Amino acid sequence: MSTALGYRTFGSADVQEFFDRPDPSPGPAEVLVRVAAAGVNPLDHLLRSGHVRALNGHVPFPQVLGMEAAGVVLAVGDEVTGLAVGDRVTGFALTGAGTYAGTTLLLAGSTARIPDALPETWAATIPVAGTTALDVLDQLALPAGASLLVNGIGGGVGLAVAQLARDRGLVVVGTGGAGKRERVAATGAAFVDYTAGDVVDRLRAHAPDGFDAVVDAVGGDSLRGVAPLAAKPDALVSVGDPSVTELGGAPVQRRLDRDGLERVAALMVAGRLDPNITATYPLARAGEALALVESRHASGKLVIDMRL
Ligand SMILES: NC(=O)c1ccc[n+]([C@@H]2O[C@H](COP(=O)([O-])OP(=O)(O)OC[C@H]3O[C@@H](n4cnc5c(N)ncnc54)[C@H](OP(=O)(O)O)[C@@H]3O)[C@@H](O)[C@H]2O)c1
Structure with a gap:
């Protein structure tokens, strides 16, 4: 009982x-x-x-x-x-x-x-935020040096994506509310406060030709706003909003297997994911x-x- x-x-x-x-x-x-x-x-x-x-x-x-x-x-x-x-x-x-x-x-x-x-x-x-971050980055399979926008970087999934992306040598920019700035900076990502003016304009300043990929953890109008910043529509993946397919993007493909859990646990023990x-x-x-x-x-x- x-x-x-x-x-x-x-x-x-x-x-x-x-x-x-x-x-x-x-x-x-x-x-x-x-x-x-x-x-x-x-x-x-x-x-x-x-x-x-x-x-x-x-x-x-x-x-x-x-x-x-x-x-x-x-x-x-x-x-x-x-x-x-x-x-x-x-x-x-x-x-x-x-x-x-x-x-x-x-x-x-x-x-x-x-x-x-x-x-x-x-x-x-590990099961939800940890392996979602792993799955979305494996799905995108970006080469080191590629640019990645994380929309909603201050939540559980966003901060995990930011760290694992840096670990793979990606250049990360993320959006969040003002209270997220310090925590995001600690991941090495650049931060854009979406409450402080036109977020899309300020993101474009970071990537005038668009981002090699966009991971969305917010959905809805926010997703629709940042979707055009993906260099190619199929480089847009949402972890929470299945309507991303209407924009040419894809939902995260979840594996939910033992291997993913073990990989994330190993990354934590190695000090590569907090x-x-x-x-x-x-x-x-x-x-x-x-x-x-x-x-x-x-x-x-x-x-x-x-x-x-
Ligand atoms: N497919 C799956 O297996 C899977 C797994 C995990 C999560 N998800 C989904 O992914 C989404 C995120 O999950 P989570 O665990 O990271 O949620 P969370 O920890 O609650 O974080 C959500 C974050 O989004 C930020 N946010 C809200 N509006 C925003 C906006 N307009 N622009 C930028 N940031 C904004 C929030 O704070 P601030 O606004 O204060 O910055 C918050 O930090 C949810 O929809 C969840 O259901 C799906």
């Missing part, structure tokens, strides 16, 4: 409630994990609000919030290979099983062991963390630490 934060109907934050639930039994390709830390992501409130019912419309209530967690394996399903009871792991949760909880089910194929040196709070950010955790919260205050992400102006990653 553990405490979980979830909802019994789709809606705004006021449908969230704490309840106790029995530890779930792992299906053949799942592992039961004692959660040590859980990442907080925009998808969490999108699932709760019923905006992405193709993903969770079929899942019985109550659903528990959260998609990613790090912790210790308590039990493994019959078909699971490469993971054993007692392993420290990070991974993606079974949809609806949630990670804002003391225990949960992770999908074994999307779960990896983590190095001893990696704290669970860092590891909990998840930029700006705040940790006890489970009792997880709603505050999600509200900050839902405001769309969070900085870096927010993490629920079950030991607080």
Whole structure:
């Protein structure tokens, strides 16, 4: 039995409630994990609000919030290979099983062991922001020296893209609100404050012929504004707005596999990727963390630490 934060109907934050639930039994390709830390992501409130019912419309209530967690394996399903009871792991949760909880089910194929040196709070950010950054840069496959615009550089995904891009020798420019300037500068990227005048004009000053590629983490009108700055339409990739295809661009192709998780963990241990955790919260205050992400102006990653 553990405490979980979830909802019994789709809606705004006021449908969230704490309840106790029995530890779930792992299906053949799942592992039961004692959660040590859980990442907080925009998808969490999108699932709760019923905006992405193709993903969770079929899942019985109550659903528990959260998609990613790090912790210790308590039990493994019959078909699971490469993971054993007692392993420290990070991974993606079974949809609806949630990670804002003391225990949960992770999908074994999307779960990896983590190095001893990696704290669970860092590891909990690998599945969503970490591997999204890896996937989008692998998808673009830019050569060293290429220019990259990151639209929405101050969030969890944007700051990870900025660091991994620098690691690949790319020249990075990013957009964010004024409060993101210092954190972005620490990644080596140039920063353009989108609240301080015409952002497209000021980005053009950085790249008069356009950027070799554009990664968008904002979507909507902001995506439409920066899309023409991609040197070629197919060098535009959005991680959050599927309507990018109407602009000739592509959504990020997610792999969600063990290999990606292990690669990101190794980059963290090597000091090449800092998840930029700006705040940790006890489970009792997880709603505050999600509200900050839902405001769309969070900085870096927010993490629920079950030991607080
Ligand atoms: N496909 C996938 O698997 C996947 C995985 C992860 C995330 N995503 C999606 O990717 C998007 C970003 O995720 P995230 O985790 O990075 O979110 P996040 O941590 O909440 O960060 C979003 C950032 O965007 C900034 N922002 C908002 N409006 C902006 C604008 N007009 N111009 C520039 N920056 C702006 C925000 O702060 P300021 O405005 O204060 O700078 C904030 O720092 C979300 O839509 C999410 O659902 C998709």
